[in-house]
Amino acid sequence: MSVSTTSCGSKWRLQCAMLLLAIMRACFADIRYSVPEETKAKHVIGSLSGDLRLDVKRLRVRKARVDYHGEKRYCGVDLDSGDLIVLERIDRETLCETTSPCILHFEFILENPLELHNIGLEIQDINDNAPLFPKDLIKLEISESATTGSRYKIASARDLDVGINSVQSYVLGQNGYFVLDAKISKERYVEIVLQNSLDREKEGEHSLMLTAIDGGNPRRSGSVTINILIIDVNDNGPIFSQAVYTVTVFENSPQGTSLLKVSATDKDEGANGHITYYINHASENTKRLFNIDQNSGEITAIGELDHEKASSYEVEIQAEDGGGQAGHCKVLVEISDINDNAPTITVKSVTNPIPENIPAGIEIAVINVKDQDHGENSRVKCNIAENLPFKLQSSIKNYFTLVSSAPLDREQISEYDVTIIATDGGTPSLSSSVILSFHISDINDNPPVFEEQSYSSYVTENNKPGSSMCSVTARDPDWRQNGTVVYSLLPSDVNGVPVSSFLSINGDTGVIHAVRAFDYEQFRSFKVHVVARDNGSPPLSSNVTVSVFITDENDNSPQILYPAPAGNSLMTEMVPKAALAGSLVSKVIAVDADSGQNAWLSYQIVKSTDPGLFTIGLHSGEIRAQRDISESDSMKQNLVISVKDNGQPSLSTTCDVYLLISDNLAEVPELKDMTYEDSSKLTSYLIIALVSVSTFFLTFIILILAVRFCRSRKPRMLFDGAVAIPSAYFPPNYAEVDGAGTLRSSYNYDAYLTTGSRTSDFKFARSYNDSTLPADQTLGKESKDQDSLVDTKDLNEVGL
DSSP, rough: OOOOOHHHHHHEEEEEEEHHHHHHHTTSSSEEEETTOOTTTTTTEHHHHTTTOOOOOOOOOOTOOOOOOOOOOOOOOOOOTOOOESSOOHHHHHTTTTSSSSSEEEEEEETTEEEEEEEEEEEEEESOOBBBBBSSSEEEEEEETOOOTOEEEOOOOOOOOOOOOOSEEEOOOOOOEEEEOOOOSSSSSSEEESSOOOOOOTTTTEEEEEEEEOSSOOEEEEEEEEEEEOOOOOOOEEESOOOOEEEETTTTTTTTTEEEEEEOOOOSSSGGGOEEEEEEOOOOOHHHHHHEEEOOOEEESSSOOOOTTEEEEEEEEEOOTSOOOOEEEEEEOOOOOOOOSEEEEEEEOOOHHHHHHHHOOEEEEEEEEOOOOOOGOEEEEEEEOTSSEEEEOOSSSEEEEEEEOOOOOEEEEESSEEEEEESSSSSOOEEEEEEEEEEEESSSOOOOOOOOSEEEEEEEOOOTTTTTTOOOOOEEOGGGGGGOEEEEEEOOOTTEEGGGGEEEEEETTTTTSSSOOOOHHHHHHEEEEEEEEEEEEOOOEEEEEEEEEOOOSSSSOOOOOOEEOBOOOEEEEEEEOOOOOTOEEOEEEEESOGGGGOOEEEEEEEESTTTEEEEEEEEEEEEEESSOOTTTTTTTEEEEEEOEEEEEESOEEEEEEEEESOOOGOOOOOGOOOOGGGGGHHHHHHHHHHHHHHHHHHHHHHHHHHHHHSTTTTTOOOHHHSSSOOOGGSSSOOOOOTTTSSOTTTOOOOOOOOOTTTTTOOOOOOOSSOEETTOOOOSSSSOOOOHHHHHHHHHTTTTT
């Protein structure tokens, strides 16, 4: 027991350097004070104002303060007296430990003007710590054969105080064998010297009291007890009862399971006869598995025993007495197997994805199954679910193959999770499973299928070119390009024009667009065939019919058939002077090329010579006398008729109706003043009129015969009214609406124009004694022929 002289010298030099540094820092301080440690708070250390010659009254104004670079302040300045005072407990041993002198450095700061003074405060040690040994009890083992003069080092006591207050001397209690070396060493050890020989048989143990005393006033001391054990000379070694021990234990036995107990004896007494057991020369794995009680020799399992890792272990046990002599034996530990391992499934190869057209019996996976247990516990069998299109076949040892057993259809099931379960033959049996996920790859075996058997699209005429009309959708259950659908129009003609001139289709979305604007009056519907084709190889396709219906738009104004439009010869109707209220005097005939409500016509008088004399039927167009005609009424009456349809917005047309109130053309004085210059013009008009009337008459007779023949099967003529107008006169696709643009059967008239000179006559059609004449002409003489060309009865029979 010795301490290195070099180590002690280094520590002593360090302490000297620290002391020198403290002295140098103190020398540079402006002022220096000293105070004993543990001084109470408010204790006055010195007068700063007096030592630094400061005005006490200005200390508060100049914000005088004492700063210390540490967690605590320790000292401060009394602003009323200018004294340096203690603020809190000062422990020299905490601040400086064994360093001496212990000097604290403060800064005394004043402001306005700024002024700084360094203060050195030496903390004086007081004897507030007693010597203390490292241990309360020191044990020494000394052989009874030890020679006199042998020296034994005891750790010295430590005193936190410094100087005279530290340890100054040691005292050893009275005994007959040991004495204390009288020399006080600066090292950390105290030596005791064996003075007389030891005899274990006389006294096997000695107890000494060692006391350390410091030099303070009052003195303080600390003691330690030294127990000296006399060791016997060891001349016998331990002997085991068996050279080899054997034990069998089940694997996975719980930790702490006792395996066996070994026993050895020693003829020596005391420590030489006390035996301690150890596991000798054991590997790291063995040390983690087994443990032996050093006193009893009982061997226990402390780790997890696993037959699959090792079926047996050989452990060497050593018995050692107190003197260091040892004996040895072997312990053989046999590990019995239990079924504690589930089968292990390893997938060796797998085909993924699987084509949906794979035939039955094709190998798609190879697996290996192993069980680490022994014997029957290691025999395994495998199986899968029965409702899968696969089956598991046993191959060579521990190998199984998974093969297809039924047709696959990706469109029905695109993925299969096959759970393979392996079970061993242990009791109870253990099992494990693995899930193999198979994706079914697609082949192009499904054509696109439209969501509907046929499609209908309704588009308003005059639509904007490029606008979408409808969309078709076809689904293909195949995958990726096999299920990608491309749409196209099947080439065809619509009224002799390629369908591509009317429609186009977005190949990706199936949205059908109008290429141009449609006209309901040209055609009202047509059909087109759309082809949906996938991108498979080879591609598959399907067709669907799209019916396009063009709906009417109010884009045609009413067309007036009678009276003739402006620019043609305007007809004048003769109204008898005796006409009563409600008498039919004329009728406006109009048609509309639109259909539905867009062709529902209404009539209205917007202007008249005498507003209260005539009225017009709202939907019939019949002009009737609103009151009885009197002598005071103007002979010439001009009516402006507005014909309006029912569209949104509505369209309208106006016409002029000229009425002449007279029973005789001779009453019209304006006709007598016609110049001869007009006769040739009138003659030409008369010839044209006669030809027209003759043609009209023949056509009318033919219509009468046709109507009588087909009366029971066919609907009424174009209109049942006054004038029999050939159907070719009407615009195409005009609307046949009862009471809207047609005359009733109660009204009929013919028009005749004269030929020749100014004395030529006009023959007017009669209807209830009504006659007509051109509005821009005058009468030459009284008409002599008042007969109608067509019998009224015949007209009524054909519905005119």
